Amino acid sequence: MFVDHSKIYVKGGDGGNGIVAFRREKYVPLGGPNGGDGGRGGNVIFVADGNLTTLMDFKYQKHFKAARGEHGMGKGMHGARGEDKIVKVPGGTIIYDDDTGDVLADFTETGQKVIVAKGGRGGRGNTRFATSFNKAPSMAENGQPGEERWIRLELKLLADVGLVGFPNAGKSTLISSISAARPKIADYPFTTLVPHLGVVETKQHESFVVADIPGLIEGAHVGIGLGHDFLRHIERTKALLYLLDGAEPDERDIFTDYDILSNELRLYNEDLAKRPSLIVLSKMDLNNGEEKLKLLRERFGEDQVLGISSVTRKGLDELIDRTYALLQTIPEQEHIGENRVIRKFVEEKPFTIKRENEGYVIRGKRVEDLLIMSNLDQEESLQRFQRICTKMGIDDELRRMGAKEGDIVRILDLEFEFSD
Ligand SMILES: Nc1nc2c(ncn2[C@@H]2O[C@H](COP(=O)(O)OP(=O)(O)OP(=O)(O)O)[C@@H](O)[C@H]2O)c(=O)[nH]1
Ligand SMILES: [Mg+2]
Structure with missing residues (x-):
């Protein structure tokens, strides 16, 4: 199951209470104050984890609370701090404050962390309120409540390359021929229902990540077919591979296919259509492969077009090398912006x-x-x-x-x- 949206509740632990206590001394009815402070409440911390690829864990569990701090004790002993609650989410997760819509975090790399709900501070024990005027204060603070909020998680997969094409173009076959990903393959459209990521390795042992998303059809940008829901998963890719179906089924032709695909991307997000790309003609083992390749090269330029067959493996090595080389030409910042971990809690009015x-x-x-x-x-x-x-x-x-x-x-x- 692939889940890429979720709304959950988070709460930092409450701070422990400070207490009022006095030293017991012989012959002194009321010794000096020695009530300890409460411990700080734990934070709820979200971490981008490279082993996760969906938000499925959040489909059933919706509440995440950190532990409260312990109360202070006599003899000046402070309460222990509450344990943090660490929550793992896939890289590519964006965390929004559900009330304000503010972005709290935008994980563009695994390992990034953000506190989404701070624990409350511990209340001070009476020791801390002693002054020269009041040597034996009989007051202490309670702990501060932890922050709480509803947050919205949204996943945009982190892949270097997005694979776009009509249903049945051979996207899943391609990704399973060049990586360890094993999406379902079949000779009917809309076989792939959820995105798949595959890690591709070059001969020099460099690697990049390719995302196979469900096939696109005309109208995808307004939600026709399955495409729309998944277009945002390729929004953060650096480059795209347009996979054109060499079988040209249903009277379609590769040129119109390309125009429809790039138009759908443009209508969904202008930037997507401008992304560096290669055009890949699939199923070269079928009839007239070379001829179609020639026509494509005439229109788009020699260097822009490659022909492959996942069945005979023709052209796959070249595709891997060319894609890797293309990625090297793209500066980091251009596609996803700086590494964004944000925690911009608006300073609230005191009252x-x-x-x-x-x-x-x-x-x-x-x-x-x-x-x-x-x-x-x-x-x-x-x-x-x-x-x-x-x-x-x-x-x-x-x-x-x-x-x-x-x-x-x-x-x-x-x-x-x-x-x-
Ligand atoms: N002859 C030939 N057939 C291929 C090749 N690549 C894929 N196919 C066939 O094309 C059909 C569709 O392949 P998929 O990889 O499932 O296509 P897809 O683009 O992932 O399709 P959706 O998931 O529906 O969008 C399958 O029957 C594959 O066996 C190829 O290089 N040569
Ligand atoms: Mg598929």
Whole structure:
């Protein structure tokens, strides 16, 4: 099964809570503070793995969570950090934030990594709140919640060369003659239903990757046949091989076939049609091969056209050498852009305030995290929470919006009265 789309949920581990604890000393009722910090939550990390070729693993498993950090302990002991969750995806996977549509990662090489959901930091234990004024603070922070989001995965295979042609042109036969790939071969159209990658080796032991995709027909760019779904798998190839069916079935001829193919590519993506390419006439063992080859060369130029037969293996070595040579002429940057690993999380506003039935609702990750991390049943924590809110500008903003003494203000499940 070939799966190239998926939507999944990721969540970084929550940070562990800091704790309030005091040293026990003889004759001292309350020793110094020694509550440890909570451990940091694990990150959810995506890695491009060269052994995977589909997103099938994500068809059933849709939730990926990293472990939470452990809580702090007495005697100044910190909680252990939560373990990261490592998730493998095939090279060529693009990761989008499902809400904003932002690209979080675009894996163009195996081994690349990106954090898609950060773990929360551990809450600080009371040791950390000691000052010269308050030597025995009885407050500690809770851990910060880990980031969570829905992400969309989209796979665009990473191949150097894309094989395009009509159904039955002999694409799969070719790839199985020059690589270890074994797609199904049959004498009816649309045999190949999913892309296949094959690694081709030259005599000098250089290699490149060829993608065999389902056959294209007229209208492929608007979804006729199977082609459209798979055209994007050759979007990132450096070069294309147009495979023209030497058997010329159904009254079709190779020239019209070429025009239709290049037109479909152009309509799908202008860049695809401009990609460096070779024209390959297949099934040269059938009648009039040489004659057709001559005609093609007259139109497209001697160097641009090759004839092959996967049955007799005629022309295969030359095809491999010429394709490899063509790839060498293409600069890296031109086809897929720089190696892109991106993690561009937009800096969120610390808070937003909305009027909602008579009251005010405050939202925003920063202020919500602050609330979750504050133990409001500890008097000192409550005071600190209020102080930071004021510093963030929440009071000013409420006043500006017309809040009056006694109005109800809500953050998550906390409700309080505004006091001026
Ligand atoms: N005589 C001859 N027949 C060939 C050659 N290459 C492929 N064929 C035959 O052509 C038919 C189609 O071959 P495939 O490789 O399945 O064609 P395809 O382009 O992958 O077709 P789709 O997957 O349907 O798009 C099969 O019957 C092959 O045996 C060749 O070099 N010579
Ligand atoms: Mg095929």
